[in-house]
Amino acid sequence: MTDPAETTPVALSTLQTPCLILDETRMNRNIARLTERLATAGVGFRPHLKTPKSIDVARRVMPRPTGPATVSTLREAEQFFDHGVRDITYAVGIAPDKLARVQKLRADGANITIVIDNIDQARAIAALSDPTNPIPVLIEIDCDGHRSGVKPDDAALLCAIADILVPNSHLAGVLTHAGESYSAKSIADLEAAAEQERVAAVLAATILRGAGHACEVVSVGSSPTAHFAKSYDGVTEVRAGVFVFFDLFQAGINVCRIDDIALSVLTTVIGHQREKGWIIVDAGWMAMSRDRGTAGQAVDQGYGIACTLDGTPMDDLIMVGANQEHGILAIRPGADARLPDLAVGSKLRILPNHACATAAQHGAYHVCRSGEDFTHTTWSRFAGW
C-alpha cells in the first residue's frame, strides 16, 4: 500500500547523520501482532502515544482515527486532539493547576479522562468540574509498588476518593500499570506480572462497585504484560506504547526479538582508535539518549547494537561509550568477534536501548521499509509538555 504522503525516495546513505530511521514494515508487524492478540481476547485497546509522539504513527496504531488513545502529557493530548483524536486518557496523575487545560480540551470537544490517586486531587477536581460536562476520572491503582496509585485493597481510600468525586465529576473506573514487569527475568515472570496487574485492577473495581460506583473502565497495561497476559477477565481495555517500535530492553526481557525493533539511529564513521579496537561514529548520547536500561540485564548492550545500513546486526559490535556527539563502537566485552573494517564515511544503524528515550532526541522519523535502502517519507515528532 502506498502512503498518499509518500515523497521521492531518498537513499539512506545520503541522509545527514545522526538521524532517526523507522522501519515501517516492522512497526506494522508489531502493531498487527498486539492488535490481533487483544481482538482475539475480546478486550479493548487504548495504545499509548507517548512513545511515537507522531500523528502518522498514532493513526496506524489507534483502532480509529479518533482513538482511543493514551497520553503522558497534556501537550500530547492537545497535539493529537488538533489532529482529530477525541478519546484520550491522560495517564499521569493530574497536577491541580493543569485542570484548566483539561477543561479547555473538553470544552473544545475532547473526551479526555484524567487519573488521580489521592484526596487532594479529588477535591481539586470536585471544586472545578462542571456538572454539565463532568471530567471522567480514573483512580490509579498501585498493582506492584512501582510508583503511584492506591493499594488495590485500600477500600477506605478508594471510597473516600470516589465520594468526593461523585457530585461534580464522573468516576469512570480504575487504571493500573505493571511497571515492575520491566524487571521480569522469565516468561513466567511476565505472565505473573500480567495476572497481578489484572487482579489488582479488578479487585479495586469490585470494591468500588460494592460501594455503589459503576466503575465501567478497568484499564491495565504495559508492553510486557500486554503480550503475556493469559486472562483479561474483568478488564475492559489494555494500554501499551513501546511495542510499536520495541527496543533492546524489551528484547532483553523476551517481549520481542531483535529483528522486531523498528527504530534505529543512522550514523557515520568519523574515525578510529585502532590500537583500542574503537570505531568512532557521529551518534553520541544526544542521538541515542542517555538510557542505559540494558545495563541491568543479562546482556548489556551498551548504548546500542550496530547494524549495517540495511538493518542487519553486526556480530557483537555495540556502542560501548557515548559522549554528546561521539559514539564509541567496539566488540562487546568478552566476545571473540573480529572488529569489522569500516572506513571513515561508512554508514551504520544503531538499535536503541529504549525507544521512548531515543525517539525523544529527534524531531522526525525517516521512514523506510524492511529490505529497502531508501526512505520514502518523513513523519514529524513533537516534544514538550
Place this chain on the structure above:
Amino acid sequence: MTDPAETTPVALSTLQTPCLILDETRMNRNIARLTERLATAGVGFRPHLKTPKSIDVARRVMPRPTGPATVSTLREAEQFFDHGVRDITYAVGIAPDKLARVQKLRADGANITIVIDNIDQARAIAALSDPTNPIPVLIEIDCDGHRSGVKPDDAALLCAIADILVPNSHLAGVLTHAGESYSAKSIADLEAAAEQERVAAVLAATILRGAGHACEVVSVGSSPTAHFAKSYDGVTEVRAGVFVFFDLFQAGINVCRIDDIALSVLTTVIGHQREKGWIIVDAGWMAMSRDRGTAGQAVDQGYGIACTLDGTPMDDLIMVGANQEHGILAIRPGADARLPDLAVGSKLRILPNHACATAAQHGAYHVCRSGEDFTHTTWSRFAGW
C-alpha cells in the same frame, strides 16, 4: 540592567510543569568567573555553545557577538551563523559528506573551522576544498585516551595529515579535549589533567611547526581543566561549555559549588506513597534526561537534588527514581533527614546531574534572577543536527 526583550514577569509558581528554569544571576557569575580567569591568563576564550543551544545565552558568553564560538553540530553552526556568529569551530571530527554544508557556510560568510584526526578525512577535504576559500582545519589530538584524536607524539601521522591538507586547505593548528578530567577525584587530578591537556597540544603543535607548518591555533579545553589549569603556555585558546550552567556532576568533582548551578527543572507534586517515604512529582526522565552521571561519584545524586521554589536545596531530598513523566523524590539512602510534608500541587525545583543533557530535553529557558520568584523572559533553544 534590564533586558530589552524582558517581558511581563510571570510567577514561577504559575508555570505549567515540568519546565526549565535558568537563574541568570548565577549564569552571569559563572561566565564572569571563567572569562576573568582566562583574561588574566592572557589566553583566548572560545566558549562551547553545545550546552545552551540558545543565541541569548551565546551572546552573554561569547567575547563578541560574532564569536569566537565552538559548536558540536553543523545545526548549531548554521543556527548561530543565522544570528550573526561568524567565528565558529565545529569540534567534532568531520564526516566527509558534511563538507558540503561547511562549504555552504563558508560561502555565506562564516569563518568555520573543522576538526579531523585521520588521513581519510584529510583526503576528503583536500579533494573538495576551494583554494580561493580554503577550509581551516585543526588536527584533533588525543591527550588522555578519552575518545578521538592523534597521539600527540605521532609525528608520522600528524605530518601525513598536514601534507595532504596543504595544497587546497589551511592547516590552522591543533585541538584537544581533556575528557578524562571528568573522572578527577581531587583538585590535584584536575590540575594534572589540565597540564596533560596543555602539554599534549603544545607537543603536537611543536612537531608540526618543526615540519614547516605554522600551526597558529593551539586549542584546549573542558570545563574542569579550564578552571584549574596553572599554565596556558603555548595555548592560544580555551574551550568550555557546561560551566555556563554547571550541574551536580561538576559540583561532584569540585569544579563548582551546588549554589553555582544555574539550571533547574520546575516540577509539581502529584502524589505520595507515604509508607515508602516517596513524593511523586511530574518531572520524570523526559524532563531530567536519563543522565545518571553522579552514580559513579562519591555522592550519588539520583536524578537530581530537590530545591524549594526559590532554589534552596532541601536537606537530602533527591529524585531517587524516574519514569518517563514521573519522578520519585525520597530522602537520600542512608541520610537521617525527615521527609518534608509537601502537599499535592507544591512546586519544587530539581538541580540536574548534567546540564547539557537536561537542557536538551526542553525547548526554552524560563529565565529568572537569584532571589526572585518570577521569570522575566523566555529564551528559546534549538535541537537537531
